[in-house]
Amino acid sequence: xxxxxxxxxxxxxxxxxxxxxxxxxxxxxxxxxxxxxxxxxxxxxxxxxxxxxxxxxxxxxxxxxxxxxxxxxxxxxxxxxxxxxxxxxxxxxxxxxxxxxxxxxxxxxxxxxxxxxxxxxxxxxxxxxxxxxxxxxxxxxxxxxxxxxxxxxxxxxxxxxxxxxxxxxxxxxxxxxxxxxxxxxxxxxxxxxxxxxxxxxxxxxxxxxxxxxxxxxxxxxxxxxxxxxxxxxxxxxxxxxxxxxxxxxxxxxxxxxxxxxxxxxxxxxxxxxxxxxxxxxxxxxxxxxxxxxxxxxxxxxxxxxxxxxxxxxxxxxxxxxxxxxxxxxxxxxxxxxxxxxxxxxxxxxxxxxxxxxxxxxxxxxxxxxxxxxxxxxxxxxxxxxxxxxxxxxxxxxxxxxxxxxxxxxxxxxxxxxxxxxxxxxxxxxxxxxxxxxxxxxxxxxxxxxxxxxxxxxxxxx
Numbered sequence: 001x002x003x004x005x006x007x008x009x010x011x012x013x014x015x016x017x018x019x020x021x022x023x024x025x026x027x028x029x030x031x032x033x034x035x036x037x038x039x040x041x042x043x044x045x046x047x048x049x050x051x052x053x054x055x056x057x058x059x060x061x062x063x064x065x066x067x068x069x070x071x072x073x074x075x076x077x078x079x080x081x082x083x084x085x086x087x088x089x090x091x092x093x094x095x096x097x098x099x100x101x102x103x104x105x106x107x108x109x110x111x112x113x114x115x116x117x118x119x120x121x122x123x124x125x126x127x128x129x130x131x132x133x134x135x136x137x138x139x140x141x142x143x144x145x146x147x148x149x150x151x152x153x154x155x156x157x158x159x160x161x162x163x164x165x166x167x168x169x170x171x172x173x174x175x176x177x178x179x180x181x182x183x184x185x186x187x188x189x190x191x192x193x194x195x196x197x198x199x200x201x202x203x204x205x206x207x208x209x210x211x212x213x214x215x216x217x218x219x220x221x222x223x224x225x226x227x228x229x230x231x232x233x234x235x236x237x238x239x240x241x242x243x244x245x246x247x248x249x250x251x252x253x254x255x256x257x258x259x260x261x262x263x264x265x266x267x268x269x270x271x272x273x274x275x276x277x278x279x280x281x282x283x284x285x286x287x288x289x290x291x292x293x294x295x296x297x298x299x300x301x302x303x304x305x306x307x308x309x310x311x312x313x314x315x316x317x318x319x320x321x322x323x324x325x326x327x328x329x330x331x332x333x334x335x336x337x338x339x340x341x342x343x344x345x346x347x348x349x350x351x352x353x354x355x356x357x358x359x360x361x362x363x364x365x366x367x368x369x370x371x372x373x374x375x376x377x378x379x380x381x382x383x384x385x386x387x388x389x390x391x392x393x394x395x396x397x398x399x400x401x402x403x404x405x406x407x408x409x410x411x412x413x414x415x416x417x418x419x420x421x422x423x424x425x426x427x428x429x430x431x432x433x434x435x436x437x438x439x440x441x442x443x444x445x446x447x448x449x450x451x452x453x454x455x456x457x458x459x460x461x
Contacts, residue, residue: 025050025067026428029392030060032075033408037082037369038383041408047080049390052201052428057384073423073433077398079408081364082384083143083391083426084337085371088235088274088295088324090149092121092129094136095452096329105241105304108330112460117150119459120452121178126151127158128452132445133328133335134162138437140336140418143391143426144371144381146272146295146324148208148235150178153193156203163431163439165391167272167375168197169208169235172223174215183219187226194230202427204233204375206272211237212257213247217264224266233270233376236261239283240275241306258283267292272374274324275300276314277307284310284317293320293374296366298343300326303333308351311344312358322371323363336418338395341367345413360413394423 027049034045036057046063048056056063093113100112126149137145144165147155152170159166170193171177172186180186190207197205207230209215209223227234239245239257248257258279261267269291276294279287287294296309314321323344325335341363348357372382380389395412397405402415412420424432431439 028069032078035081086145087322090327091133093327093329130158141393141421169206208235238273239278295324300331320373322374360409390428
């Protein structure tokens, strides 16, 4: 009898010990190929998530031994990877999607976009445009986006409501715009804006002087000082077009846009330069030295015939390069980062005459950890590693268009699309599951977009 009791006690103690060794977590994503972007892929892998953070990454069997999820997402036949980082866009411009295609940048801006914005953009416009964009981004696997527009505090609020991570830059420009009619008003707005969002887990407030050709030297110097004072990043368009480069050269005794910004002490590790199409070899070395990040927007650059950025040279020089869609109105028309990655790879291949110029793995890096480095957030996002924020997506590779799979990165970049994303998680919160967006009223956003389309058309007559 005593022996039987002792054996029962031993079983009970073993069960208690085993239970104690298994940690309860909020969510486990399991059964797919984990592309950590920090090391080798893990076949039949899993990610354990708790309180918004990744607590472990490993094989499914290993994770199952150590963790029990309150919720489990099964990803068999799919890829599990970090959420995409869209390093440059203007999300409310979803409501101008298709308004003026097939034009060069200056014609597009001066004759269509600026007039349409002057007559239509207000806080409600910005909020509805952001909701529409949030639905599109969540549905295509973007978990972090970098925005430059007006009423950015409202964009921040909508992004946070949708559960997305965002670096949001308030546009500062030398003429009256939708939210701030004077430069001093813009400066006052930025001060309050940055202070309001400081310390938020999802939102990073930034300053966004439009470009070196729309903001005076004195104002650029003021932005530089203000960003340093507020410890806020700077977003700016740099060397996007040949005309811009020529204009700056004529006005600065021969300097390129990047050299001009460097000459006034503007550049630094906190500057995110969009486009960089016309950077010279010397500019690239300067960017590497000053740790300026570049948001490469291949589809925008192609759509507007702006040119082809020297992405391979930038990467070789040590410049952090991420991918951006640019605004979804005439310069791209969608926010699909899978499509952007494929375009980035193919554009460099054909331009350089080298099929090895950028690989599928290279552009996935640019869409994830590369974008995180551009934003100075590589310690928090961009890879699937314990201790990082739980920004995770699942891409279905069982679709006819992705089968058979010989190399998972190739299947994602060259065969899949944003519509192949089935699950999107940001900061541990499931934003989309089984292709159903959970944090945005998609039907309402689409209906409102149709209303705004009619309103914009009437305003331009």
